[in-house]
Amino acid sequence: MSEAVSREAASRWGGGVSPVGVSWNKLMMWLFIITDGLLFAGFLAAYGFARLASAAWPDRLEVFHLWFISAMTFVLISSSATMATAVGAARRKEGQLVSQMIFATLVGGTIFLAMQAYEWTILIGEGARLHSNPWGVPQFANYFFIITGFHGTHVLTGIVILAVVAARALRGRLSAEGVELAGLYWHFVDLVWVFIFTLFYLI
Amino acid sequence: MSKSSRQEAGTHQEQGFLRRYVFSTDHKIIGIQYFLTGGLMGVLGALLAALIRLQLAWPGRQWEWLAVVFPSGMESGVMKPEFYVMLVTMHGTIMIFFFVSFCLVSGFGNYLIPLQVGARDMAFPFLNMLSYWTIVPAILIAAASFFVEGGAAASGWTAYPPLSAIRTAVPGSGWGQTLWLLAVALFIVSFTMGSLNFVTTIINLRARGMSFLRLPLTIWCLFISSILGLLAFPPLTAAAIMLLFDRHLGSSFYIPSGVYIAGTLLPNEGGSPLLWQHLFWFLGHPEVYVLILPALGVTFEVLAPFTRRPVFGYRLTVYSLLVIAFLSMVVWGHHMFVSGMSPVIGEFFSVGTLLITIPSAIIGVNMIATLWGGMLRLSAAAMYALGTIALFGVGGMGGVFLGNAAADVQLHDTAFVVGHFHFMIGGVTLFAIFSGTYYWYPKMFGRMMNETLGKLHFWLTIVPFYSIFVSMHFLGIAGAPRRYYDLSRYTFLQGVDWMGPFITIMAFIMIGGQVFFLVNLVGSWWKGRRAEANPWQATTLEWTVPSPPPHGNWGDSAPVVHRWPYDYSRAGAPQDFTMQTHPTPVAGAALERR
């Protein structure tokens, strides 16, 4: 049994096939996800450093409207679920379901961005700026804007990518792999939000 | 992947000059583009070094003709301190990012990876082309930064805030630093695109029979190096974005409270310069391994055919490389021992740094052991490979001193550090670039380089190199600080002040010696002896195809690999080498069982 496994493993790693069992573009997308994920890790680690070095940190319950943020999280997770359905549908060549689900994902992403923009407006209205904020902790607002801003930029990029995929689907040039790659990117954006939501808003 | 490459091979002949040679998606052309660009930047970096050395040898001297070239930095011919610091900054930046990285990692990587793993091209040739054309604007921006108001960045290649974060700190901190950040950001984008291609190609596109433990060591090193780059660059990207925010949008990620510039208190508060140091060196340390690992790989690659011996301890070398790569990600604090960093963490970093000496020593010993009992063919390529071993050993020893946190208190920011890192990333890498060029030039251009000129070049490089950088170690122990504009004003350095002019004269000899290399490069391309497919009688895959290889590399059928890459000198075999594609079995007893 172990001999068969090791022979199989040996042949899988012996060249001529992908040892990780994925096409080159999917492998490259995963590697890109690792890189982009570490970009956010850099921001979050810096945030953690600054927070540990700060005497106080604004009370999240006073600054954030946690149920609003939770609604944002709900929207993004739902868009992730519709995206996963779209990828599954693309594999099964159910063109109409693909289009519907990608459209739903697009709507979800746009709603998320709008809600994020709204939250920014509220906080900016209360006096939050990159260089100062009214809660007495100098480092709070700059990290808030840069982390959520970069996440928002990634959501926007994801929306653009999905719009391109949707346009292709509508023209009948649907590729299961294209949808899957776009899906990986979108789920990555959701994944980053899980970390931001917990580490910045909840903790 | 092979679909697009074969389609491309078919239409290749109909493509115009621009598509074939300028915006080419062929990895070989892209590799050569990187070499040429990197070489150009190396010349620029060397010129900056020459200016630095002029100042250090003869501080305060008037150079009238230079006042013409640099009217603001060298008014009336005497170098200004701000100009000197700018020179040091741009010399480091250009040499590290735009010379060594381009030539060694991107140049050799692009050229060799598909050939040595048996692929027709990289996994994503279009992205590969983009990766080259992304650095062109990066270089233009870096070059432009010399001409903007205030001149180029002047905060060291390490760009520490507050100097780099406050636009009015020094002249170069204005537009110069912003352009520097943009150029480095573009470089990171380009490098990431390249690394994605490298890693994907090595994992997915190896030919049949080319298992990981049959990969040439060059490929192992480029593979590990690319992964290191993919993991280590992003936090620096994050850090650089935060620095841009501090510079232009008033944030205080790095600027603490209480900073005065020209008598005015800045409104910033809460930032920490230490944070930048951590994030920068989190990349900065793996970056030097990104640079040196391919150099070690090239050295092994050249040693084997020129000693007609298998590489000693191939597997042990691979494991050592993996250990080095892993450790290199957790030792960045050894650049920060005197920064105010917690001494407890400092001890952790110190221990980790000293641990790296073990796999490094194993690699050095394996290189030397490869020579044992070998039939040395002392070509120019081989001489440079041997030089690399020596430089790795000597330079590495300096690292042992610096890795010790206590010793580093005296040695930090002295010329000792400068000597050490020039041995490693100005010596080992430089010699590997030369070694690899002499070795693979016939494959790339179908012509042999001139061996006599090559050997002359070697001696005119290695003797000055040792003279310069060993001297710097002693200068550093004597207490000479680095990045200082004028060492002559310190009485405690008077005993070693002869070293200034000595090093400078040696530097000019070394720079002059490179002319022979450039003449050799151009002259051989024009009139060199035509090269056959396998002029060195080496075993790896690139030597099975014509010199230069055709578009698509392998003609009609991809290669099939039957053995590891260093099957030299089998007792009783018909030839003293067996190519990787040679089907089993082969007569004779192998030196190492594979």
Add this chain to the structure above:
Amino acid sequence: MAKDATGVPYSVYWRTWAFLLMLTLVMVILDQAAVPRPVLVLVLLTAMLVKAALIAGTFMHLSQEKLSLALAVVTALLLTGAVLFLLIAPDGLRLFQMKN
């Protein structure tokens, strides 16, 4: 490539969706309750990792890919990120101590 024909039934995605939502609700409620801070942080971090595992494993199909790929991705991201934070955090704490 290997699992195209049958794929995963859509219900798996929606059950994951429901679980993720429930977990989020629990996290938010807990966050506003009077839970001792160390416990709260531990629970929230654990829940965060569970959510991440679900998204990566189910939505991104990482649970169906070869183990080598999943391990590579998880190790690269989590280990590198953790190392980065854990080795700079002591300096953050030290800055705090020096300021007060």
